[in-house]
Amino acid sequence: MKGRVFSGARPTGKQHIGNYLGAIQSYVKLQQDYDCIYCIVDIHALTTLEDTHLLKENTREMMLDWLAAGLDPEKSILFIQSHVPEVMELHTLLSMVTPLGWLLRVATFKEKVKLQPHNVNYGLVGYPVLMTADIVLYKADTIPVGEDQLPHLEMARDIVRRFTYLFGEVFPEPKAKLTTFPMVIGLDGERKMSKSCDNDVELAASPEETTQRIRTAFTDPARQYRNDPGHPEVCNIYSLHHFYNPDRLDEIATQCRGAAIGCVDCKNILAEGVNRDLAPFRERRAEIAQRPGYVDEVFADGARRAHVIAKETIKEVKEKMGLP
Ligand code: SF4
Numbered sequence: 001m002k003g004r005v006f007s008g009a010r011p012t013g014k015q016h017i018g019n020y021l022g023a024i025q026s027y028v029k030l031q032q033d034y035d036c037i038y039c040i041v042d043i044h045a046l047t048t049l050e051d052t053h054l055l056k057e058n059t060r061e062m063m064l065d066w067l068a069a070g071l072d073p074e075k076s077i078l079f080i081q082s083h084v085p086e087v088m089e090l091h092t093l094l095s096m097v098t099p100l101g102w103l104l105r106v107a108t109f110k111e112k113v114k115l116q117p118h119n120v121n122y123g124l125v126g127y128p129v130l131m132t133a134d135i136v137l138y139k140a141d142t143i144p145v146g147e148d149q150l151p152h153l154e155m156a157r158d159i160v161r162r163f164t165y166l167f168g169e170v171f172p173e174p175k176a177k178l179t180t181f182p183m184v185i186g187l188d189g190e191r192k193m194s195k196s197c198d199n200d201v202e203l204a205a206s207p208e209e210t211t212q213r214i215r216t217a218f219t220d221p222a223r224q225y226r227n228d229p230g231h232p233e234v235c236n237i238y239s240l241h242h243f244y245n246p247d248r249l250d251e252i253a254t255q256c257r258g259a260a261i262g263c264v265d266c267k268n269i270l271a272e273g274v275n276r277d278l279a280p281f282r283e284r285r286a287e288i289a290q291r292p293g294y295v296d297e298v299f300a301d302g303a304r305r306a307h308v309i310a311k312e313t314i315k316e317v318k319e320k321m322g323l324p
Contacts, residue, residue, distance in 0.1 A: 003033040005177070006140030008041040008081065010132075013058035015065040016200035018184035018193030021243055026144055026179050026217065028070040036076040036136050038066070042131065042263035043081050043088070047123040048116065063295050065203055068285035079302030080244065081134065090133040091126065093317055097127050097162050102155065108316065132156040136171040137310050143174050146181040169319040182243075189218035189236040203278060204285055210278075211271040219263045220256075229254035230263075237263070237270055244273030 007027060017023065030036055033071070041057050044053065059080055071078060083085060103109065103125050112124050135143060135156055135246075145153055153176050160171045183192060186199025193200045201213050220235040222228060232238035232253045241252055255261035288294060 002033065002035050003142040004138065004140045005036040005142045005144060006039070006135050006138055006174075007036075008039040008044070008134050008146055009062070010045050011040050011042050011055055011058040011062055012195055014061045014195075014202045014204050015069075016193055016195065016202050017240075017243075018186070018200060018277075020069060020203055021066075021184050022094045022181045022242045024066060024069045024071075026181065027066070030144060030177075031070075031072060031075045034142060034178045037140060038071060038078050039081050039134065039306075040079075041081045041134065044141055047121060047127055048112070048119075053136065059296055061204075062290055063298065064285055067200055067288050067295070067298065068281050069128050069203070073298045074302060077302050077305045079306045080299055083141045083299065083303035084137070084306045085229055085273070086307070086314045087130070087133050087137050089314055090137050090310075090317065093135075093321060094159055095126060095129050097166055098119065100125075103128060106155065121241065128152060128155045129159065135174050136160060137313050138306065139172055139309065139313060140174055141172040142177050144179040146179060150176055154232065170316045170320055181237050184243075185236050185239060187213065187217035187236070203281060207271075208277040210274055211268065214271045214274070215264070216269050217267060219266075223263060226262045227259050229259050237266055240270055241273070244270060244277055282284050293316065 004232070007023075009023065012019075018129050027038055034189055040062055042055055042059060045055060066078065067073070106128055108129065109124055113120050115312070131152065132155070143153055143156075153174060156174050163171065170215065185191070186193035186197055187201070188197065188199040191197050191199060201210055205213065214237075219237050219318045220230045220232070222234075236248075238252065238256065241249060245252070248269070252261065252266060256266065
């Protein structure tokens with residue numbers, strides 16, 4: 001029997017090349033060997049969002065990108081977290097077995113408190129419980145994570161073990177599937193690529209927009225003038241060539257070090273590579289976007305299938321907990 005994968009992502013809207021290289025391409029590959037459930041976790045977004053008017057649009061745009069990238073609703077369950085309300089019910093039930101001390105010690109909670117001292121809501125503290133509910137509601141046993149996310153999964157495993165100890169077995173202990181999520185640095189050359197840092201390249205951007213955007217990128221700070229020799233090993237454009245021009249790495253490095261190529265030319269080569277690589281994705285995305293109601297159908301069908309599993313799990317949980 002195939003293992004069951006679960007992964008959730010916040011509705012950040014149109015995805016960028018960092019999202020694709022970092023996660024989406026792994027999601028697509030996992031479909032070959034696992035039953036996959038991929039969820040846009042809109043409730044999680046409420047813990048930090050103060051302005052929610054973009055949630056609907058962001059969710060749709062994100063799913064368009066997922067579908068165009070190869071997530072297949074025939075193979076995987078693709079849905080929106082809040083469309084299966086049992087997750088909130090399970091969150092409440094699991095919160096009764098989760099010691100508050102565990103949650104207050106979570107490093108990301110402490111970071112969030114510093115980041116948004118004006119909005120330290122209960123949801124921030126309960127975030128790991130909701131995350132656990134996401135996973136175990138669907139009895140997922142395999143969770144694709146990077147090394148940095150292992151502590152979050154460990155908390156989910158602790159909550160499952162405690163539930164099992166108190167009430168008996170309902171959930172499999174979710175196991176990490178360590179996945180290489182390459183950390184893609186943004187165009188500022190400093191921080192992880194992200195929309196909020198405004199240092200990203202959107203997958204769905206036009207070729208012209210992509211070229212313009214890449215032209216704004218920071219490069220080797222030692223290259224002030226065209227004739228200055230460069231240091232590709234410290235240049236973010238060069239690190240992106242690894243993904244988009246892997247067969248030209250030596251040539252570009254040599255030309256950079258010898259100042260035989262300028263940064264503008266080098267960025268143009270990168271933009272050509274990105275546009276070449278993304279052309280089929282963009283074509284598929286435009287085609288899917290034109291199908292009236294298609295994304296809504298995917299969401300509805302995903303929620304229907306997820307709901308079948310969720311209903312059964314909640315029934316078992318309530319029985320084990322002795323709820324009348
Ligand atoms: Fe970076 Fe290319 Fe400029 Fe060298 S030539 S510093 S690799 S952008």
